[in-house]
Amino acid sequence: IKSIAERNNLSYQGDGINHGIAYSLTQGAITAKSKGFNYYLTFDQDSTIPDLYVDNMKEAINTDPMIGIIGPVYYDINDGRYSRFPVMHNKLLVRREVFSDNEGIKDAMCIITSGALCRTSIFDEVGYFLNEYFIDYVDNEFCLRLLISGYRVCVYPKVVIQHALGNRKKKFGFSPTNYPYYRKYYVTRNRLHVWKKYFKYYPAFIAYDFSAFLFVL
Template sequence: MNICCIIVTYNIDNEFEKCFHAIKDQVDKVIIVDNGSNKDTLNYLDKINGEYNIKLIKNKQNMGIAYALNQGVKYALKNNYDWILTMDDDSEATPNMVSTMINTYNSIDVNEQKNILGIFPHHIEVGLKCNNMNNVNLDKNNELFEYVHSDITSGNLLKRETFDIIGLYNEDLFIDYVDHEFCYRILEKGYKLIKLKNAVLFHRLGNTKQKNFLWKKNNIY
């Protein structure tokens, strides 16, 4: 089983190094798609590209999150990766997050596995107190996951066949609603999404860097 991770970067800050190192050893390949970043970002990406076995794709301008994700997905499909993980450049995976996601999926009845296309981790917004991972509790029924209708793109682990079934990300959407529209299409086809409670991702929700993007407002229905 081969797993790759797609990280879309745009004018990264000091947190990126920690985020990159947290995920690089949990997957077989890291694909970084840069969306027209500044010189400092490009210099750093060139540096890690020389040090680690990553795939670096550079866009000359900001093409939007959907376009960049699709570039990474096309590379992953061409190179026969079984699972594709999408990550923001400021989200930090906890140790064993990816293996926990795979192991939990494998513990599900085989017939039900066929209906599941995407897996989400439990997101913790940075700034909230969680000094001990034991503070992340399971629900009363001790279930490891729940079915969800949608969640954010960062930390989403997808089967490769997802893109054969529903297609790529909607490039008419620059940033806003890309994740929810994608999830909507999965559900519309009759497939399911699960959110785990024992795999954790630290996420910087709504950070100020997003204000640098030119947002497009589109109706998705």
């Protein structure tokens, strides 16, 4: 990977040890800040993006300085569906919604890290990703932290990426993620930590997330 990066004028960081995605995201953010970059864009290894992706996402985030992070709609190549996002209508109601591509920037409670764009300055205020989470729920915790700090978590429906969420296979109308056992451990552990930490701020979201959790298992 390092040799490929060097041939393409890219920077590669890694020590051969699996520190987890949260640690890697944090190290990338620290490097971006140290090199003077204003934006931080993250992807999963299986994401496919359209042309002008970066330009469109930068344009979207710059419509409001209070947008803490913004992401696209993603099309799940495993189950053939477009993403649904948790949207808070009031303190007692959070629902999953699909955004159409003719809508403008929409607010959500959480987005995934794949395709997400934020300003590097945001880390000075809210901190970095939680290394102890290792892999799962890193994105959700960061989004909730942004929200309680007064920032918006947004989706730009005009931009769509292809992404594989877990190992989904639609059966009897449901699409469980079919994660391996170790992923289910981190999903459960980290979710419980988030529920305890953010229940006083967003009880409706925690109730919503509990129901969503049943499908992950």
